[in-house]
Amino acid sequence: MRILHTSDWHLGRSFHGVGMLPAQAEFIDRLVETVRERRVDAVLIAGDVYDRALPGVDTVRLLDSALERITAAGAVVVLSSGNHDSAARLGFGSALFERAGVHLRTRYADIARPVILPAGGMPVAVYGIPYLEPRLAAAELEVQEPSHFTVTAAAVARIRADLLAREQAGAPVAAVVMAHTFASGGISSDSERDLAVGGLGAVPLDLFDGFAYTALGHLHGRQQLREDARYSGSPLPYSFSEARQDKGGWLLEFDDGVPVSVEAVTWPARRRLAVLRGRLADLLADPALADAETAYCQVTLTDRERPAKAMDQVRTRFLDTLVLAFEPEGGAAGPARTYSQRLAGATDDLDICCGFLEHVRSRSAAQEEKGLFIEVLDRVREAEAAK
Missing domain, CATH: 3.60.21.10 (Metallo-dependent phosphatases)
Structure with missing residues (x-):
């Protein structure tokens, strides 16, 4: 039996x-x-x-x-x-x-x-x-x-x-x-x-x-x-x-x-799972991770600063990445601050905008992003002055 x-x-x-x-x-x-x-x-x-x-x-x-x-x-x-x-x-x-x-x-x-x-x-x-x-x-x-x-x-x-x-x-x-x-x-x-x-x-x-x-x-x-x-x-x-x-x-x-x-x-499944952790550049270059290229992936990035378009970059190699997390090695770059603390320390409108962007995505504003903020803020001030 x-x-x-x-x-x-x-x-x-x-x-x-x-x-x-x-x-x-x-x-x-x-x-x-x-x-x-x-x-x-x-x-x-x-x-x-x-x-x-x-x-x-x-x-x-x-x-x-x-x-x-x-x-x-x-x-x-x-x-x-x-x-x-x-x-x-x-x-x-x-x-x-x-x-x-x-x-x-x-x-x-x-x-x-x-x-x-x-x-x-x-x-x-x-x-x-x-x-x-x-x-x-x-x-x-x-x-x-x-x-x-x-x-x-x-x-x-x-x-x-x-x-x-x-x-x-x-x-x-x-x-x-x-x-x-x-x-x-x-x-x-x-x-x-x-x-x-x-x-x-x-x-x-x-x-x-x-x-x-x-x-x-x-x-x-x-x-x-x-x-x-x-x-x-x-x-x-x-x-x-x-x-x-x-x-x-x-x-x-x-x-x-x-x-x-x-x-x-x-009963082996057709698609295996892979759990990857490390800095973005290392993950994209490591030849030992070749098997993960055809797996469903969970990726945790440990870069000190969140990479721009992180998921898009990860998927250039690991196409079926389903979960992406960000855990900076040694903690986030710079001292941890709440959003209220960021606002309290802001010196002008540009600082407030850049601080918000950094808070929601864990990466400071790039120079071109600061330029866009300056342009938008200038237009807002011109519109207010015209009133």
């Missing part, structure tokens, strides 16, 4: 204004190849299949195609909803989808209703915990004081009760639990959103003790919290903080209810 653990597809997401559907379609191509070549029996998607509650038409079509292709390649799909998904919309038609091998776990009522995977010997039961917003889940899960910990603990208790009933009935199963949450011990990155207003609302990892495997979603970096609990991470990088991460999922092999191997599966 082979199970492929994925999560956080975020279909429909854009990356600093660049649409990612073509890259996401390529990732799905590679996933389907993996299912076919490695004879995967089940694909898990542990939340955030979409990037927003109301996905676009093309995004829905991409998921529709992905589910059809995965099942045609011989695997069933178990999909739980994340904090980016609309659980009600994603769960539409779940009873019909189940007949085709696509099992949607978006309702609290289905938390203790596993997908049973025959595995030769002890079957594997996959339980899907949808994202639990504490205030919304508390009443249904009979929790008095809503928090990420209390609602997750209540959901896990339901799963344990179902496992106990199966064992007492003489039909034990090995439990795989899917959960879209921030489990203590995970390492976050910039593209995840807080699970709670004002904080991440982490849950302790020991809530999931005793299960054969816990397939976690929400954090975008693939990581192992312990041998039986892992984040698959997102299949593509969704922030520059993920530039050095290998993207993919985990391939598990079960034998008689026991995971005997866990292997990282990597």
Whole structure:
């Protein structure tokens, strides 16, 4: 029995204004190849299949195609909803989808209703915990004081009760639990959103003790919290903080209810990310940065004074620079002053204009710019005198 653990597809997401559907379609191509070549029996998607509650038409079509292709390649799909998904919309038609091998776990009522995977010997039961917003889940899960910990603990208790009933009935199963949450011990990155207003609302990892495997979603970096609990991470990088991460999922092999191997599966993206930092002239001349010329780039310039037309100059070499920041080496040239301080120290109208220009762009006015200011100010004075 082979199970492929994925999560956080975020279909429909854009990356600093660049649409990612073509890259996401390529990732799905590679996933389907993996299912076919490695004879995967089940694909898990542990939340955030979409990037927003109301996905676009093309995004829905991409998921529709992905589910059809995965099942045609011989695997069933178990999909739980994340904090980016609309659980009600994603769960539409779940009873019909189940007949085709696509099992949607978006309702609290289905938390203790596993997908049973025959595995030769002890079957594997996959339980899907949808994202639990504490205030919304508390009443249904009979929790008095809503928090990420209390609602997750209540959901896990339901799963344990179902496992106990199966064992007492003489039909034990090995439990795989899917959960879209921030489990203590995970390492976050910039593209995840807080699970709670004002904080991440982490849950302790020991809530999931005793299960054969816990397939976690929400954090975008693939990581192992312990041998039986892992984040698959997102299949593509969704922030520059993920530039050095290998993207993919985990391939598990079960034998008689026991995971005997866990292997990282990597799907390289067509376009890599590059994070560059330095003075403009150095970045434009450094031969070691040749690979970044075809990457999506985040560039931080450290020149003492902001270069003129900085983005235009950067893009003469790094055409797909999406983010440009300015952090002068050793701090900005000259003592840091607020705009009010600049105004207070201005000696004439020209000084005020040049000071404003320097304040908003972190570079003093060039001589030709000062000339334009002088010309405009002279015209204003002539117009006032004519009145």
